[in-house]
Amino acid sequence: MQLFWSQGFRGTSVQDLVDGCRVQRYGIYQSFGSKEKLFLAALDRYQETVVRRMVAPLLRPGSGLPSIRRVLDALARLGEGEGEGDEGRGGAGAKGCLVCNTAGELGRESSPISRQTSRYLQTLREAWSAALEGARRDGDLRAGTDVSTAAEHLTGVTVALCILARMSGGEGIMRSLVTQTLRGVSATGE
Amino acid sequence: MQLFWSQGFRGTSVQDLVDGCRVQRYGIYQSFGSKEKLFLAALDRYQETVVRRMVAPLLRPGSGLPSIRRVLDALARLGEGEGEGDEGRGGAGAKGCLVCNTAGELGRESSPISRQTSRYLQTLREAWSAALEGARRDGDLRAGTDVSTAAEHLTGVTVALCILARMSGGEGIMRSLVTQTLRGVSATGE
DNA sequence: GCGATTGCAGAACAAACGTTCTTGAATGGA
């Protein structure tokens, strides 16, 4: 998963996997059948660990505006680990998000991949939605805000932050995006 | 450029280029030196044609809120050309944006690529900025809006729309993102 | 009409790709 995350699907050879993990060439095919199936398993694992952990604060019972702020700040820090250079192996600076990177690299090439990206978007939408409901309950939500539209908005912003993290010159934009987004959502406009 | 756009750098072989364009294998190397240099030239061309044409309405003298609305609507239509399937050759549904796709696929792998992505972001920022200035002049800008922050915000939204166009399940999110963004910028909140 | 030059078509290159087979050592039960 880590290798695919930083180098992409096509940029990661089976040899890379053999060298990088403690894994046997033939064992990959016994366990997964093909490089593509392994990649899909890595996508699965990514969503069940990394994405899950990222949105966890939004899904906790008492979540609300403070959780939203916290998660957005964490996303804004995705761009760190800069310097255009590699870290040990062929890492391309910041890794961003595996699912978003895959969208850029492969688009909707196969239907398993399509399924993964729409699952990803749905997870994000639901998580943001839960926290927005909390914010409304706390009176922290800007008047007249539709929760589900705002959740889609935040989902879009999340995707933007993931890709901007992979682009040099994106740091300032990430910060502006976060502050402006928070301003649009919160009751106080802060 | 078209082939790299829909299939990515690593997903496009020299053979694809030979078949797809009216071009000789050896001629590519005489003219460009390597596949990577050709790709960088394609990135250049993309910015000078596609990006340029996309932001043109924002740079015209009288541009303002209507231009912003028009360009955002055009970006929201990036997701069309759906169906997960190919169009003739190995296209992966919607092509999105070559620069954003490249960020997802290659990150900041080489410094020429880093230079391209930051140039891309700067172009967008300047274009949005110009139109926002126009909107302010027309009195269409929400009170208390900082133009340069808003321009960065719109740049981030642009990136989001490009990647969402490559993700299935992103269509509704794209629409919400556009309407919410317009609401945040315009004086009337519409 | 003729020799020098240009430009393109295809063959050929080594290297790396994803995938599969063969071998040899270690293990477990009787």
Place this chain on the structure above:
DNA sequence: TCCATTCAAGAACGTTTGTTCTGCAATCGC
């Protein structure tokens, strides 16, 4: 102690990759 099974290391498979070389055809100046 011995055989059957499991597991892993690595050689080898045919393709495809990016890159380069070899000829044939056409063109141009004279």
